[in-house]
Amino acid sequence: MSLFVGLDVGTQSVKLIAYDPQARKVVATHGQVLELIAGDDGSREQHARWWIDAIRACFARMEPAQRARVSAIGVSGQQHGFVPVDAAGDVLAPAKLWCDTSTTVECDEIMAAAGGAKGCIALAGNPILAGYTASKLPWTRKHRPEVYSRLAAIMLPHDYVNFWLTGERWMEYGDASGTGWLDVRTRRWSSRMLAATDAQRDLSALLPPLVEADASFTIAANIAEALGLPHGVRVSAGGGDNMMAAVGTGNVASGVLSMSLGTSGTLFAHADHPVVDEAGGWAAFCSSTGGWLPLICTMNCTVATESVARMFGFSSRDGDAVMADTAPGAGGLVMLPFLNGERTPDLPHARGSLHGMDSTNLTRGNVYRAAMEGATYALRYGYDALTAAGLQFDAIRLTGGGSQSAAWRQMVADVFELPVAVPEQSEGAAFGAALQALWSHGRANGGGDDIATIAREHVGTDAASVARPDGNAASAYRSHYRQFRRHLDAAMQSHANSNTPKP
Numbered sequence: 299m300s301l302f303v304g305l306d307v308g309t310q311s312v313k314l315i316a317y318d319p320q321a322r323k324v325v326a327t328h329g330q331v332l333e334l335i336a337g338d339d340g341s342r343e344q345h346a347r348w349w350i351d352a353i354r355a356c357f358a359r360m361e362p363a364q365r366a367r368v369s370a371i372g373v374s375g376q377q378h379g380f381v382p383v384d385a386a387g388d389v390l391a392p393a394k395l396w397c398d399t400s401t402t403v404e405c406d407e408i409m410a411a412a413g414g415a416k417g418c419i420a421l422a423g424n425p426i427l428a429g430y431t432a433s434k435l436p437w438t439r440k441h442r443p444e445v446y447s448r449l450a451a452i453m454l455p456h457d458y459v460n461f462w463l464t465g466e467r468w469m470e471y472g473d474a475s476g477t478g479w480l481d482v483r484t485r486r487w488s489s490r491m492l493a494a495t496d497a498q499r500d501l502s503a504l505l506p507p508l509v510e511a512d513a514s515f516t517i518a519a520n521i522a523e524a525l526g527l528p529h530g531v532r533v534s535a536g537g538g539d540n541m542m543a544a545v546g547t548g549n550v551a552s553g554v555l556s557m558s559l560g561t562s563g564t565l566f567a568h569a570d571h572p573v574v575d576e577a578g579g580w581a582a583f584c585s586s587t588g589g590w591l592p593l594i595c596t597m598n599c600t601v602a603t604e605s606v607a608r609m610f611g612f613s614s615r616d617g618d619a620v621m622a623d624t625a626p627g628a629g630g631l632v633m634l635p636f637l638n639g640e641r642t643p644d645l646p647h648a649r650g651s652l653h654g655m656d657s658t659n660l661t662r663g664n665v666y667r668a669a670m671e672g673a674t675y676a677l678r679y680g681y682d683a684l685t686a687a688g689l690q691f692d693a694i695r696l697t698g699g700g701s702q703s704a705a706w707r708q709m710v711a712d713v714f715e716l717p718v719a720v721p722e723q724s725e726g727a728a729f730g731a732a733l734q735a736l737w738s739h740g741r742a743n744g745g746g747d748d749i750a751t752i753a754r755e756h757v758g759t760d761a762a763s764v765a766r767p768d769g770n771a772a773s774a775y776r777s778h779y780r781q782f783r784r785h786l787d788a789a790m791q792s793h794a795n796s797n798t799p800k801p
């Protein structure tokens with residue numbers, strides 16, 4: 299009666315689920331909200347100890363009898379965060395996160411040293427966009443020189459949690475590909491990207507060894523005791539939250555598109571070969587199952603709906619009721635939801651805007667709908683790049699907090715003109731981490747199913763949540779999306795003009 303625990307260290311909270319694979323049942327779910335340190339310069343940081351405190355709190359809420367049944371743990375984490383660690387294993391500074399846009403100068407410097415965005419894509423498969431880990435290193439050298447001088451190891455958020463759990467340092471390919479340093483074609487660190495980031499220092503010495511996705515390590519005895527877990531619990535390789543959500547939504551074979559409506563909006567698909575875009579239209583990441591994961595990420599998804607809900611004084615959980623009387627197109631309102639700067643499209647210093655206001659349409663329902671539509675259209679913009687390159691999908695698996703909204707599920711079906719289903723386990727990343735733990739536990743015991751079999755057997759979709767495209771709504775959204783694109787093109791043009799050197 300073993301239990302497999304999935305932990306997801308998200309931006310807004312840490313979530314724990316405990317899964318009983320024999321009963322095919324999640325037997326415990328716990329969450330702990332996280333704070334965020336936000337600066338006017340676009341910086342977004344968290345203390346690594348907050349993640350650990352939240353994990354302790356989640357385990358403390360699990361019944362002791364359940365904790366005693368845990369066999370393995372998998373850790374999913376927000377991608378790209380930079381956790382600087384010294385030789386003793388102590389964290390030197392707050393972690394700069396995926397949504398931190400204070401390092402755009404450093405992104406430009408790295409790209410210039412690597413032959414521009416095209417040079418980076420040729421070397422490693424990805425340009426260095428705001429948020430990726432690479433630019434956080436030269437930023438640290440400039441702004442936190444004492445941290446830079448004591449830096450002995452670079453870890454990503456879930457790597458740090460794994461390190462805390464086991465005392466071992468490693469990285470797996472999925473989250474490593476989000477650093478910008480991993481050549482996703484060869485699955486090796488690109489020495490030229492590392493040198494373009496820091497010409498004075500051998501950064502490869504700061505990076506932990508890369509391990510395969512089905513690897514696992516033993517929990518440290520003192521941590522097992524502190525958490526009330528048995529000695530010998532295995533900790534799987536883990537992965538970035540999108541990579542783990544791919545597992546948790548059953549996206550371990552081609553054809554399905556997963557979409558996550560969380561703080562960030564993401565869509566991604568499994569591939570059995572590197573899928574690199576020479577124009578950098580998507581992130582050419584690896585998966586955390588031994589394959590690849592072309593991905594689109596927007597920085598403002600539930601950030602937009604949540605901000606509007608807060609402004610009007612309602613909870614986003616009641617958002618469907620608030621927008622019940624509104625129609626596709628939000629009465630003519632168009633929102634560019636770039637409240638935190640944006641990565642897709644690459645507008646790190648963009649700000650949000652609301653267009654088309656008149657004396658009749660400015661209701662809280664329309665503004666909330668415009669935020670939801672804007673966040674959905676931004677994902678559609680990235681999706682257009684994937685389909686233009688020939689990738690094809692026949693269904694969407696929706697996850698993340700926003701997938702709990704029936705209105706949002708229908709909107710996604712109508713805007714993408716694809717059927718949408720929500721997996722039975724709506725916490726896709728945490729559930730994926732639990733399934734990876736199950737996989738690696740089988741491997742460690744000399745057998746077990748492969749990950750595709752595990753996903754097929756354990757990931758089901760919730761029939762009640764299925765949304766199918768509605769012809770009239772899809773047509774209304776098509777025309778409204780064109781308006782969104784016109785406003786977006788204007789914002790991109792204005793960004794390009796402001797970046798053009800003055801004569």
Ligand SMILES: Nc1ncnc2c1ncn2[C@@H]1O[C@H](COP(=O)(O)OP(=O)(O)O)[C@@H](O)[C@H]1O
Pocket residue numbers: 308309310311559560561562600601603604614615616617618697698699700701702703
């Ligand atoms: N019923 C709902 N309708 C709309 N949005 C929701 C609903 N339930 C949750 N959310 C949104 O989902 C967000 C949390 O998403 P989640 O995927 O858990 O975040 P993270 O990206 O930090 O992992 C909440 O802040 C809220 O804005």
Ligand SMILES: O=C(CO)[C@@H](O)[C@H](O)COP(=O)(O)O
Pocket residue numbers: 308309310375376377378396397429476538539540560561562563564581595
């Ligand atoms: O940066 C990306 C993907 O490239 C984000 O998707 C992060 O991985 C954060 O995820 P959430 O906290 O929104 O789940």
